[in-house]
Amino acid sequence: MAVRAAVLPAVGEPLEITRIELPAPGPGQVRVRLAAAGVCHSDLSLANGTLRVPVPAVLGHEGAGTVVAVGEGVTHLAPGAPVVLNWAPACGDCRACARGEVWLCGNALNGAAAVHAHTTDGTALHPGLSVGAFAEETVVPATCALPLPDGIPLTDAALLGCAVLTGYGAIHHSARVQPGETVAVFGVGGVGLAALQAARIAGAERIVAVDVSADKEELARGAGATDFLLASPQTPREIRALTGAEGVDAAVECAGVATAIRAAWESTRRGGRTTVVGIGGKDQQVTFNALELFHWGRTLSGCVYGDSDPARDLPVLAEHVRAGRLDLKALVTERITLDGIPSAFENMLAGKGGRSLVLFEDAG
Incomplete structure (x- = not known):
């Protein structure tokens, strides 16, 4: 059956909204009708070559929908089951998985190299980040x-698959924010908004949001920020002024920009934690001198997928949503169709808005 999808024909080329042919699910596979898919900065990074992806590919990795068919051997899911897509399924066999660090699984993205669909003229297509969620249906x-x-709600649930797991995990698993601590979040996009909400849930006393766009202030404060700063060379000094000249206990960088990473580092107190969530390019070089590394005693760490185990953390996030502590709708600033994805990419490049959410018709 043919379905509409957003296809990346080659790295650096515009997305094509076209029809693709999906097969029936094979052994161990399921076919999912998408209800919604979030447009993540990682999709943009795949499109422009910052992250490598086999092409041509159907992008999109943050989604939720309904199972419409299952392949041989699938017993834990049945047609009609609502699901959240997991773009990084752990293999359970590698060393990272053996250590319990499933977010670092070396085999999680092997599915991206598979052929999961074809164009109507027979061209093989790969699923972006193993999922291919920018389509009315996908086989995974x-x-x-x-x-x-x-x-x-199924449409809200799409955000759980990446933005919320990443932002929440950055605060709770990587930065390990404790009640009464101070936090700075650099970059108020979808992940940054989730991190701000997570910091509030963690009981942070002061939460400083930093962004290049003044238009993000209302979004940031709605997510839990107690303070908002427009990014500038003076940002670290301003954050120290807000925290008794000390700096925050934890800074979380969600933009993947060298200047923001450096500013997050300089905004963290002596002995504090700086966590880098944003995906930057190889040209984004960050430098430190040996003396400051010794003197400040800070921890600088990368953070993959929020150091999350989706199977473990999804029920925790769901409980926060049901209790009203986590507002998924507040992360979304634009609801679009497949045809709106290129414009959503442009908005991300311009630093506008939070999450754009693709809504599919007849999702069931």
């Missing part, structure tokens, strides 16, 4: 489909 390994906990 059953390990890429997590049962949606009760009480979560």
